[in-house]
Amino acid sequence: MPKIHITTPIFYPNAKPHLGHFYTLALCDVQVRFNKLRYFNDSKSKIKFTTGTDEHGLKIQNAATKLQLDTQAFVNQLSLTFKDLCSKSNIQYDRFIRTTDKDHLAEVGNFWKDCKKDICTDEHKGWYSISDETFYPDNYIKEVLPDGKQISISNDIDYSTISEDRVFINTETNNQVKFFLEQNYFFKLDNYRHNLISHIEQNPDFIQPSKYSTTVLNLLKNEPLNKLSISRPSKRLNWAIPVPEDPNQSVYVWFDALCNYLTVLGSIPEIRNHASEAHQFMQNTTHVIGKDILKFHCIYWPIFLMSANLPLPKRVVVHSHWLNDGVKMSKSLGNVVNPIEHLTKYDSDSLKWAILHNSSVEQDGNFRDTYLKDTRNGVLVNKLCNLVSRSSKKFNPKIAICNWQPIFKQNDSDLKNILKELNDKNNISPVLPNSLLEIEQILGWLEKNYIKQMEAFNYQVVTTKLINLLDLANEIFQDIAPWSIKDEGDIKKKELALFLANDVARIFCIYSKPILPNITEKLFEVLLIPKKESNDLTLCKLGYGSSYGKQYKEGLKILSRVD
Numbered sequence: 321m322p323k324i325h326i327t328t329p330i331f332y333p334n335a336k337p338h339l340g341h342f343y344t345l346a347l348c349d350v351q352v353r354f355n356k357l358r359y360f361n362d363s364k365s366k367i368k369f370t371t372g373t374d375e376h377g378l379k380i381q382n383a384a385t386k387l388q389l390d391t392q393a394f395v396n397q398l399s400l401t402f403k404d405l406c407s408k409s410n411i412q413y414d415r416f417i418r419t420t421d422k423d424h425l426a427e428v429g430n431f432w433k434d435c436k437k438d439i440c441t442d443e444h445k446g447w448y449s450i451s452d453e454t455f456y457p458d459n460y461i462k463e464v465l466p467d468g469k470q471i472s473i474s475n476d477i478d479y480s481t482i483s484e485d486r487v488f489i490n491t492e493t494n495n496q497v498k499f500f501l502e503q504n505y506f507f508k509l510d511n512y513r514h515n516l517i518s519h520i521e522q523n524p525d526f527i528q529p530s531k532y533s534t535t536v537l538n539l540l541k542n543e544p545l546n547k548l549s550i551s552r553p554s555k556r557l558n559w560a561i562p563v564p565e566d567p568n569q570s571v572y573v574w575f576d577a578l579c580n581y582l583t584v585l586g587s588i589p590e591i592r593n594h595a596s597e598a599h600q601f602m603q604n605t606t607h608v609i610g611k612d613i614l615k616f617h618c619i620y621w622p623i624f625l626m627s628a629n630l631p632l633p634k635r636v637v638v639h640s641h642w643l644n645d646g647v648k649m650s651k652s653l654g655n656v657v658n659p660i661e662h663l664t665k666y667d668s669d670s671l672k673w674a675i676l677h678n679s680s681v682e683q684d685g686n687f688r689d690t691y692l693k694d695t696r697n698g699v700l701v702n703k704l705c706n707l708v709s710r711s712s713k714k715f716n717p718k719i720a721i722c723n724w725q726p727i728f729k730q731n732d733s734d735l736k737n738i739l740k741e742l743n744d745k746n747n748i749s750p751v752l753p754n755s756l757l758e759i760e761q762i763l764g765w766l767e768k769n770y771i772k773q774m775e776a777f778n779y780q781v782v783t784t785k786l787i788n789l790l791d792l793a794n795e796i797f798q799d800i801a802p803w804s805i806k807d808e809g810d811i812k813k814k815e816l817a818l819f820l821a822n823d824v825a826r827i828f829c830i831y832s833k834p835i836l837p838n839i840t841e842k843l844f845e846v847l848l849i850p851k852k853e854s855n856d857l858t859l860c861k862l863g864y865g866s867s868y869g870k871q872y873k874e875g876l877k878i879l880s881r882v883d
Contacts, residue, residue: 725867
């Protein structure tokens with residue numbers, strides 16, 4: 321009876337949601353639906369999915385001030401844009417947490433107190449990026465001269481006294497930085513360096529894909545793990561949670577934001593209780609994050625948890641970013657992909673399939689508008705829906721299904737015996753046996769590898785196999801051409817084409833249900849598949865399940881093309 325918790329990072333709502341937000345949400349939503357499918361017959365299993373918005377920090381404070389708006393009212397409006405994205409994308413979360421929620425405010429204070437033994441005060445001076453909400457070391461800083469030339473900073477200059485007009489950037493994100501000198505609270509990260517190294521080495525799947533695990537281990541072993549500033553003076557940052565027992569300091573936005581993963585599961589004492597459901601959820605948590613926040617989730621977060629004597633998550637899955645036709649997206653270039661526009665033109669299933677089929681978590685994706693049209697028209701309409709429609713308008717597929725279902729089940733993929741059912745006089749081209757063999761090979765691969773690949777977020781591998789299935793079923797249908805068969809002696813061959821068209825579509829729908837929940841539900845209704853059977857992975861074999869199918873003489877309009 322597994323308890324599984326899937327999380328997105330909580331999003332910083334300082335701008336409209338973009339394709340990257342949709343991608344993270346889609347990765348998680350599919351993982352949640354896959355686990356619900358996988359454990360459908362386990363009534364005691366529970367799957368929890370949480371997302372939300374990170375609403376504190378200097379960026380939010382400055383943006384609200386600039387617009388002359390009350391900050392709480394400002395973030396209330398911003399969070400709605402992300403809820404709207406979830407709604408339009410058919411993202412079914414269990415909780416949408418906001419860092420301004422009352423229970424979260426209390427939990428951050430409790431978490432701070434539990435980490436207090438590793439917190440100290442010190443003078444903090446350094447280069448801070450408001451956009452990135454983090455400090456950068458000196459070797460990451462360049463001064464941008466009036467002519468655009470960039471030069472390294474000098475150790476001989478006191479930058480706390482320089483003119484505000486001078487411009488400095490960090491070389492990691494190229495965002496502007498400012499020099500600050502102030503008293504802060506610090507977290508002594510190095511206290512847990514060796515503990516974290518041991519945990520990662522003993523749990524090689526803790527950070528996935530493995531290249532990011534290697535990156536983190538190299539950082540921990542080869543670079544200094546300096547004290548981390550986890551507060552800001554409240555006179556500079558007032559839109560934040562006050563440090564417990566010190567109203568002159570505000571909690572650093574990342575310490576606050578990471579704590580959301582505790583708030584959504586309950587109180588800290590509950591999570592610490594080994595017998596509790598909250599503890600089980602925490603131990604089986606999968607954080608899905610973009611590679612730009614690797615350090616926060618794979619170094620800071622586990623160290624904070626170790627300090628507070630709380631269980632670590634099961635794993636952190638790190639995904640890459642998206643380009644637009646090979647170019648990095650930016651507001652200045654005007655090439656930021658707005659998912660809402662594509663959801664309006666197409667639909668959530670089409671966008672999810674297009675994005676997940678044309679990407680992998682390990683490599684940056686390259687968005688093209690053609691992905692959407694190719695998915696909607698090429699795969700979902702032409703290959704899937706038309707396969708069902710063509711086999712049910714002029715024919716009653718149920719007769720064919722009832723006749724061929726037991727033959728396939730009894731012979732258990734023995735193609736020689738199956739094909740013996742056809743009359744020797746039937747004119748059989750090589751397409752039928754060859755394509756049928758490939759279908760059986762793909763189904764065998766899916767039976768062995770589907771769960772492993774989906775669990776590893778290798779959705780592209782699965783979608784490729786599923787498209788191949790549709791191609792083969794369409795090849796057989798086109799080759800046999802059941803609409804042209806008049807001879808009574810060829811009835812079995814005609815019925816075989818009808819059976820394969822419908823049964824491949826049925827199996828495709830079960831496997832693709834986590835990505836295409838809306839379209840597959842429509843097709844299950846059309847095919848008259850019982851709900852329990854539409855959620856049963858053990859029935860993903862030709863001939864399995866109860867009889868189904870129906871003729872639709874007026875034709876089916878399951879999904880329309882988009883031009």
